[in-house]
Each structure stands twice: as structure tokens, then as C-alpha cells.
Amino acid sequence: MSTSFEVWIAAALTLMVFSFLWRDNPFYKFAEHLFVGVSAGYWMVLGFWSTLWPNAVVKLVPEAARVTEPAAALPDRDPLVIIPLALGLLMLLRLWPRAAWLARWPTAFAVGTTLGYNLVRTVRSDFLAQIHATVAPGLVIRTPAGAIDWIATGNQGVIVAGTACCLAYFTYTRTARRARGGVARAGLLLLMVAFGASFAYAVMSRVSLLISRLQFLLGDWLGLA
Amino acid sequence: MAWLAGVHWDLVVVLLLATAALLWGMRRARRHGPAPRRRIAGLEAMSEAVGRATEMGRPVMYVAGTQDLDDVQTVASLGILGAVGEMTARHGCELIMPTDRSLVLTAGREVLRESYASAGRSDDFVPDMVSYVSDDQFGFAARVDGVIARRRPAAIFLQGAFYAESLLLAEAGAQVGAMQVAGTAMSHQLPFLVAACDHVLIGEEFFAAEAYLTGDVDRLGSLRGQDLVKDVTIGVLLIGALMVTVADVSGWAQLAWVRDALLAFLEG
Structure with missing residues (x-):
């Protein structure tokens, strides 16, 4: 059995969380509140030291860089940081009801810029690149010797037809025609088959997580395994 | 004209065509x-779920995923939240919305404030119905699971971008017998939601x-434009694959x- 205080704490918290499998109880509540409190505090501190301090404070007052690293080289002052800093401060105006409407500006700015930025990336990686990957091999795949690889060719046919069927399922205003309805149903069927395979794979990964926790309890804590 | 050198014309063409289709x-x-639309069972189940919660005198829970406002799924989820908020306001049903991001907290409150106002129930809006838990993925999941076990919501909406916590949330809801309507575009999480929820909006x-x-x-008109884009995409897929094959097999220079x-063009 372990003599480490940290291992005992980790084991006790693990058992408290596992107790939720029986029902909600004071032990789970304790672990839940501890987890939420510690994680919220951790992320707040991390946000301050990894985002606010280097990106705002240090850029306005370069000498502040030596608070965390005494030997650090002083960066150039960047007064433009005042703009995002001001937007951040506008968020806090939500605390004053009369000026709360100003807090919408930074929210709108954040949503607008990130969606605009992601739009280009998404069109490239999730749209054009996917079509290219489906179309480029063609429908007949050959071995390096030049003969037709029938298994790979069959797989490629399923990929092209399956992608088209799944896309047809996600149309909303064209399902009246019978043939299209059949294609859409085939797409839904393919999706469900894919979900089933993905679910089975993910269940196995979750079981491996459970095994690692049991190894910790039986090995690191109790010394039985 | 030097600034045009860095322009990705393939993206420009695609975006212009897609925008034209939406405007059309x-x-x-x-x-x-x-245009007439096909039924989506998950959407029809939403009002049923809120009605069920009202009849049972139990709250409705809404989770807008676990990502920030820079994720398009979170933005889409807030649109659905507006509709669900109007339903709960009209039915006089309690709504609980835990969040794991400060921006989602503020945006969620704004959306619900407007929903309750448009339903003529501004006085029923309470800012605390939207609460912040923690930025930590599993800290958030632990708290939401605890709230589900204690408050026993009759309807749970899991709408947004989820990661490994999706099954933890959906399973906790299934254990208390809640009617669950999920929706996400996270392909790896869809199988869990399909298995544990009553209805799922897929992608x-x-x-x-x-x-x-x-x-x-x-x-609704933009849906028709989107369908047109998907039709063109299906055409490019099928004709493109066929053309690549014929070009490879025949060796025709023009087709190549x-x-x-x-x-x-597709590669960029």
C-alpha cells in the first residue's frame, strides 16, 4: 500500500467520483465542488499569467517582463495593445446596468473576427481539400505494377458514392422526388454504420481509460497489481 | 496590383458562388x-420536450457545447437557444443553462433576455438562469452531471460543439429519464449522442x-441556396471522379x- 500522501488523496477523489455510479451522494458532491473550484481558479490564474500579463501588461510596461523572468530581454513597447485592452475592459461594463450595452461591442468584435478568420480556413480544409481527396484517386485504383487493384477500386467506389449519398441526405428542400429520397436514405444508413463503428472504437478507448484508473487504484495505491 | 498577388482565387471563386447561391x-x-422542407424529427421534438417539462413541473436544461464564441457551432447553438428560450418563456417553464466560457455566459444571457422579451415575459427572465461553472472540460462535466442528478430536468438540450464529455452529459441525462435532444457537428461525438439521446440533429x-x-x-431561403451548393458539390464529386478515371485510362491529352x-483548383 502506498505511503504517499498525494496518492491517497488521488485515490480518495477517484473513489468519490466513482461513487456517482451508485447515486448522487455527499462524497461525489465534495469531489465535484472541489474539482469545479480548483479548475476555475486554475484557469483564471493561467489566463492571467499566460494571456493578460504577456500580451497586455508586458507590452505596455516592458519592465514587467522581469517580474516573471529576472533575466528576460525587454521587449519593445506596443501602445496598440490599448485597443484590445479597452475592448476587454468594455466587457466589465456589464456590471453597471446603465452602460451594460457597451459590453456587446467586444463580443461582436470577437465573434465577427474569429468567424471571418475561420471561414477561409474551413472552406480550404473542410470543403475543397475534402473534395480533392475524394476525386483525385479516380474510380480505378492500380497496383504499382499497373494491374487493377480490385479491393482498393471497390473501396474508392464506396467512398465516392457514399459521400454523394450523405451529402444528398443533408439537403432540405429537394426530398420530394422518389429517387433522391432513396439516395438520402442510403446516406443516412451509411452515416449510422459509420457511427456504429466509431462508437465501438470509442468504447474501447473508454475501457482503456477505466483500466488505467483501476491500475492506479490496485497498483499505485494498494500495491496489489 | 501587387496586393492581388497573395489572393487565393480558388477561395474567392468558391465564396462568391456560394454567396450568390444563398442570395438567390x-x-x-x-x-x-x-420552399417546402423535409421534416427533421429532432426539431419537432423540441417543443414536445419543453411541454413535457412544463407538465412535469421540472426544469429544462440547455448546454451550448463546451467551446467559446469563436466556434461556429456555439454561435449556431445560441440561435437555437433563442427559440428554446421563447418556448420556456411561453410555457412558464424554468430554464437552466450552465456554461464553461465567460463570453458564452454573457451572450447566452443576452439571447435569453431577448427571447423572454419577445415572448412578452420579460419579468420572468432571471440572469442567474445562465451560470458559469469552469473553463475546465471535465470540471464542467462533473458539475453539469451533479446538477442533472439533483435538479432532475425533464428535458435536456445538448446543442453545440462537444468533445469527450458528450457521453458523460448524455448518460447523466438518460439516468434521470430526461427527454434529450442533442445537436452537434462533431463527427466523433455524434455516435455517443445518437446512442444516449432521444433525438439528434446530425451535422x-x-x-x-x-x-x-x-x-x-x-x-429558410438560404437553405435552398445551401441545397444548390450541395447539388453542385455532388456533381463535382461524381463528374470529377469519373473524369479523372477516364483521363487516366484513356490518356486523352485534352481531358488530362x-x-x-x-x-x-481544389488543391489551392
């Missing part, structure tokens, strides 16, 4: 009314939900040129 759909819907359905729920003519141009 919206204009057509304004002139002739929205694109999730993004179309707001148009269906609000009945807004422009948004078209194939190379198409693949170069």
Missing part, C-alpha cells in the same frame, strides 16, 4: 415564399435548425488538362 435562395423565398441539420425554428423567410486544372 433568399430572393426567391421573399418572392414566392419558402448540417444542427446548422439548419435556427431557420426551421424561427421560420424566418431569409434563413481539364483533370489537372480541376485538381489544381
